[in-house]
Amino acid sequence: MKQEYWARALLVVLIGAALLIPFAGKWLQAIPNDLPTWVIHARRPEKGGWSPNKITARVGEPLKLRLTSEDVIHGFAIGKMDEPSVEVEPGKVVEVNLMFNQPGTYTFYCTRWCGKNHWRMRGVIEVVGEGAPIVEDQPLYLKMRLEIDAPHPAEEVPSNSVDPQQGSTFASLLPSYALDKQTYRTSSPAKLWLRLQAEQKLIELSDDETWNIVAWIWEQQTSPELLAEAKQLYAKNCAACHGETGKGDGVMVRDLMPPDTEGHFSGERTRPPDFTDPNHLFGASPALLEGKIIRGGMGTGMPYWGPILTDEQIEALVSYIFQFAWEK
Incomplete structure (x- = not known):
């Protein structure tokens, strides 16, 4: 009798389980989403x-x-x-x-x-929950109302290789604004070069010597440690499209057309620009490049990194990107 009882009980349990199986998934989906x-x-x-x-x-x-x-x-x-x-x-x-x-x-x-x-x-x-929410400062490119998708060719570019160390020898002649962080962030290398060319104390310098000064100023905005961190960030997040050497020839974009020199308003995806070309890069201010990284490129397929990277990481990346053109 006991064996028959337990056999019947087991049969009832198995039948009940079989009947409940179709509803198990729905029950799991109905679990409140606020569980930890x-x-x-x-x-x-x-x-x-x-x-x-x-x-x-x-x-x-x-x-x-x-x-x-x-x-x-x-x-x-x-x-x-x-x-x-x-x-x-x-x-x-x-x-x-x-x-x-x-x-x-x-x-x-x-x-x-x-x-x-x-x-x-x-x-x-x-x-x-309780506490002060995260509040982020308005990006500089928005404060400056920069049109970051518009073409920005450089007015002037170096004719020869630059030497930041040689540029440092003229540091005592520089006006105070030249070493100001805000000047660096809001000026393209070409515009700062033109501005320094007009300074009375620097008027006797050659074009190359003034470019050496600008290269030295750019060098002062970063450090070997920050550049090393930026190199890793670039390799991890940027090189697949922009290329390991910054030429815009990464493996993910090799089937795309070269970038449109008239701007990216067509909505068609193109290759990224060549960061090693001073004609392109030296017409851009750090604020403009920061904006590109934060918001992404309209019509280019470039993602927006504002929610991902910190301000410090973005600034380090900008310095690293400029290195492609300075080294050339």
């Missing part, structure tokens, strides 16, 4: 990217993410945070534990080149 653990699936952008791509968290409360990939290896990182990126491999689950101290919108993104639309693979974490 989220499962995020990664797919190529063409297949949906991050899913879900918007999650919520509360200030001061732990948040656990369980990440898995359904196709290729992806990378996961959160913009403007010091946390290292993690690899998200197909068929495996990796956990990330987070805690946010300020309310605001945080952008997470893929750090591995998973396809031609890799940069579109982004999502946001909306953090709510």
Whole structure:
């Protein structure tokens, strides 16, 4: 009798489980989204990217993410945070534990080149709760009302290689504005060269000597450590399109047409400009290049990095980009 009883009980349990299976997935989907653990699936952008791509968290409360990939290896990182990126491999689950101290919108993104639309693979974490929200200063290119998509050819370029060290020998002759950080950020190399050419104390200098001064001023705005960090950022986020040497010939854009010298208003994707060409780069101020990085390029396919990179990282990248032309 006992064996028959347990056999019938087991049969009832199995039948009940079979009936509940179709509803299990729906029940799981109905779990409230404000729980501190989220499962995020990664797919190529063409297949949906991050899913879900918007999650919520509360200030001061732990948040656990369980990440898995359904196709290729992806990378996961959160913009403007010091946390290292993690690899998200197909068929495996990796956990990330987070805690946010300020309310605001945080952008997470893929750090591995998973396809031609890799940069579109982004999502946001909306953090709510007590505390002062993150407030960012208005970018300089907006304060200056720069048209960052308009052509900006250099009025003048060096005729010979520059020597910043030689330019430093004239430091005592320079007007105070020449070494001001704001002058550097708002002036293109060509415009600063023209301005210095008109200075009475520098009027006897040759064109090359004035260019050496400008190159030295640009060199003072960074350091070997910042350039080393920027080199890594460039290799990780920029080189696939802009090329390792800055010529605009990266592997992801080699099938595109060269950039339109009349500006990028057509909406057609083109190759990036050649950073080694002083005629192009020396007509741009650091503020203009910062704007390009922050907002991206209209009609060029260049992504916007404002939510990803810190102000310091963007400034370091700008200095690194100018190195391509100065070294040439």
